[in-house]
Amino acid sequence: ATAQELEAMRETAKAEKRPWRYAGRWRDRDPSEAPAGVPFVVRIKAPQDGETIVDDAVQGRVVFQNKDLDDFILLRSDGAPTYMLAVVVDDHDMGVTQIIRGDDHLTNAARQTHIYEAMGWTLPNFAHIPLIHGPDGAKLSKRHGALGVDAYRAMGYLPAALRNYLVRLGWSQGDEEFFTTQEMIESFDLAQVHRSPARFDFAKLENMNGHYLRDSNDDELFDLLIATLPYLEDGAAIAEQLDDRKRAQLRAALPGLKARAKTLKELLDGAGFLFAHRPLSLDAKAAQLLSAEARGRLATLVDRLAALPNWTAAATEAVVRDLATALGVKLGDLAQPLRAALTGRATSPGIFDVLEILGRDESLARISDQASIG
Structure with missing residues (x-):
């Protein structure tokens, strides 16, 4: 059929308000009737x-x-x-x-x-x-999460968590939410795939990823974090600072960091205090914690901590608790400014673990930096 014949078919279908289909004009004609030299x-x-x-x-x-x-x-x-x-x-x-x-x-x-x-x-x-839709019910697009696997890696999602989330989109196995890869292989059945479209929900993916982070073996998670650093925002800069001491500190902080993170990106962000340089810059909430009164308490605390013969989480905790009692304040009134001084933030892993991980010299120096301001 010529271009003109095809266009005529389209116009007829449009006028009759029906879907266009090839009308079979040459379907039963003899090939000898075809005009010579015309592409077909x-x-x-x-x-x-x-x-x-x-x-x-x-x-x-x-x-x-x-x-x-x-x-x-x-x-x-x-x-x-x-x-x-x-x-x-x-x-x-x-x-x-x-x-x-x-x-x-x-x-x-x-x-x-x-x-x-x-x-x-x-x-x-x-x-x-069924296709996957966004939370608004529209066909999945990049703004919803239709991204390549490398993008999810850059956002800090664990491979096992992403597999688990994707396999649960439009498929159910009773009330079970979490599956190992082997369990997915053993349980998956096409008969349990839903006919209606599934909805991609970043909040659910993050919650699932947080579950996997918390349940991960620390050594395996640490190896995955190190391998993922080149793909994470600021990860390459962190990788350049990872000498043996920093690696040991990051590994020691991992249990506390993963408890507060939902992605590897958040975990690495939480570890920022390990790689911060003195004097620390404070976020807004940390700055509010360091009032003149709080800085005065830190000045007293730094002298008591400096006298410790053994620098452990338990030993530093005992000193902080004893000083809080002596000053007649709540533990948080002393521990929160201490957290701000050590990390530059109002949240972090357990503050006494932070003291042990940073070590005596760095901890005392950071506390002294803030205690001397006022």
């Missing part, structure tokens, strides 16, 4: 009557009326195969027996069935799973 496409001679049935592992028995399916193109005018032909031949040649794909390809399954039948090939098993 090759279409499939699809059945025009009856039904094409797709027995789908997710969607069930889906019936298509053949009158609604056209003689679609197999080879373009330049001889190149279309997707519809290429994918069928490719799957057949590779021995594919199971096709799992989005339900936006469900109509393609009917058309591809015609190719399989025309070639005399065995049909594969089809499973068309």
Whole structure:
């Protein structure tokens, strides 16, 4: 059919307010009638009557009326195969027996069935799973989270957590939420995939990732964090500072850091105090904690801590508690300004663990920096 003939078919379909389909103008004509030297496409001679049935592992028995399916193109005018032909031949040649794909390809399954039948090939098993939508119900886009795996790595998500979250989108196994990879392999069944679209929710992904962080083996998590540093924001700069001492400090701080983080990015952010240089810059909340009265208490505390023979979390805690009692203040009235002085923030891992991890010299120096201001 010429471009003019095809355009006429489109205009007729538009005027009749129906979907455009190739009208089969050359379907039953003799090839000898074709004009010489005119480029042509090759279409499939699809059945025009009856039904094409797709027995789908997710969607069930889906019936298509053949009158609604056209003689679609197999080879373009330049001889190149279309997707519809290429994918069928490719799957057949590779021995594919199971096709799992989005339900936006469900109509393609009917058309591809015609190719399989025309070639005399065995049909594969089809499973068309629902698409993933954003929280607003719209088709998933980049603003929702339709990103490459590298983007999720840069955001600090653990591979195991992301796998777990994705496998639970549109699939259920009772009330179970968390699965190891092996459990996913053993439990997954297409019969339990939902037909309605799943919704991608970053809040749920973060909560799941936080669960995996907290439950991770510390040594394995540390190795993963180090391997991920080049991909995290500011990770490359941190990696440059990781001498043996800093690595040991980061590893020691890991249990406290992972308890407060939902992603590796948050975990690394929480570890910022380990790599901060004196004098520390204070965030707004930390600055509020360091009133003139609080700085005076820190000046008293630094002298008592300096007298400690052994620098351990337990020993420093005892000194801080004793001073709080002696001053007649709550522990937090002393511990929170201490946290601000040591980390520059109002939140951190356990403050006595921070003292032990930073060590005597660095801890005393940071406290003295803030105690001397006023």
